[in-house]
Amino acid sequence: xxxxxxxxNTSVFEQVKAAVARAGFQPTQFDSETMLxxxxxxxxxxxxIVDLPSPPVAGDSIFSWLGMRSGDRxxxxxxxxxxNGELVAQVLDGGA
Numbered sequence: 240x241x242x243x244x245x246x247x248n249t250s251v252f253e254q255v256k257a258a259v260a261r262a263g264f265q266p267t268q269f270d271s272e273t274m275l276x277x278x279x280x281x282x283x284x285x286x287x288i289v290d291l292p293s294p295p296v297a298g299d300s301i302f303s304w305l306g307m308r309s310g311d312r313x314x315x316x317x318x319x320x321x322x323n324g325e326l327v328a329q330v331l332d333g334g335a
């Protein structure tokens with residue numbers, strides 16, 4: 240399984256990498272939305288993990304992309320440091 244990770248914080252990525260490695264997978268880290276979106280257009284990935292260190296703002300391109308993709312149904316997991324129903328709703332409305 241090919242896993243793309245949009246995680247800018249190296250220590251968070253290392254934790255995610257260790258967790259998915261125990262399941263036998265090797266994730267690819269992207270610390271730039273631009274590189275992630277360009278790569279996803281060229282190469283298929285089976286799963287996307289996005290780290291949200293703070294609530295997304297209107298027009299966040301990663302969520303615009305998630306909401307506008309057509310035919311591409313890559314499962315997405317969003318990591319966030321807080322429990323917040325509004326954040327969950329916003330992320331789901333954005334296409335995750």
